[in-house]
Amino acid sequence: MKDHKKHRAITQPAYGNYSRLEWALLGTTCGTIKTLAESIINALTPDYRCGYVDAQHTKDQEEPETGRLGAGARLEYTDQITFDQFHFQKPLSTFQFRQIFSEMDAVLVNGNHQQAKAQVVIMDENKKASLQKRIAQLTNVQLILLADNADSAFDFVQEAIPVWQEIPLFRLHETGKIVSFFQKQLKNATPVLNGLVLAGGRSLRMGQDKGAIAWHGKEQRYHVADQLKGLCQNVFISCRAEQQASLEEGYATLPDTFTALGPYGAILSAFREQPDAAWLVVACDLPLLDTATLRYLVANRAVSALATTFESPHDGFPEPLITIWEPKSYPVLLSFLAQGYTCPRKVLRNSEIHSLKPLNPDALLNVNTPEEVEKAKQKMT
Structure with a gap:
């Protein structure tokens, strides 16, 4: 009999127990x-x-x-003025922890109590026996630290980690070196940046396919894709499934799998395909968009923010359809969808983002109607 899979497999984000980047610190006192x-x-x-x-x-x-x-509440929230406090009267699962910590760039874990997918191991003679009991937890040691009473990695650590000599080793008091290690790890883990050209709309107000208008000598969807190629690792044209066969073969396509949701569905479809990538999303109705504006956006990308975007010169709100959406925005977008919202601007307005003033306000001009086409043509002359 052929193997039968009950549920369709999709790409999973590279989470640990809490976050994409997490380290358990263990081997010494709490x-x-x-x-x-x-x-x-x-x-x-x-x-x-x-x-x-x-x-x-x-x-x-x-x-x-x-x-x-004690009276039976399962959850209690308290506004503590300088911080917010939640008390849960139930154990949390790994899935719930990942959701809670989803916007974190790094999570440090007290390895004496909890585990993480990477470890920082401290050699402390006073806790040697305790560490030996946890030897099975050393599955991905990335840093070894020596307390004042230790001169090298313990024998049982060396046996458990054959490549231990290739792992960075510092003294516990060498804070500067330890911090530099983590800074390097975070920098190296910067999500790759993909490009996504939004070309799946039905252009009802325009009366013709906006992505097919040749503003710059070729159809706009291909023009924008070419602009993104020098800035992104991979570039895809987002489209409806029925459009895919009609697009030029030289351009990668990414059909919507979250259908009938407009740009929101296109962004979610991209994350569903590659959840650990960041996505530079650009609409195909920005005929005055120049490469300098895109370069400025990428150069000022804030990886720690949910997204990096421009402030609209028209209303001051974030412009969601020329935005770098970081991987941490994926669960946030899904949570808004679960609450009945499909407006990417609403997500940006209610999240911690990095907002930029546009170098050229006209570059953000949306063209959705024949009347707006004429206005754009006047600006281009």
């Missing part, structure tokens, strides 16, 4: 781990969003079983 994590997070925070995972199992520091949770 206090030392917390201090180290604070130093790393403090140094990374200006450029990256960091999360931290820990556990507290001592009885005298547990929340008393009184109040709303």
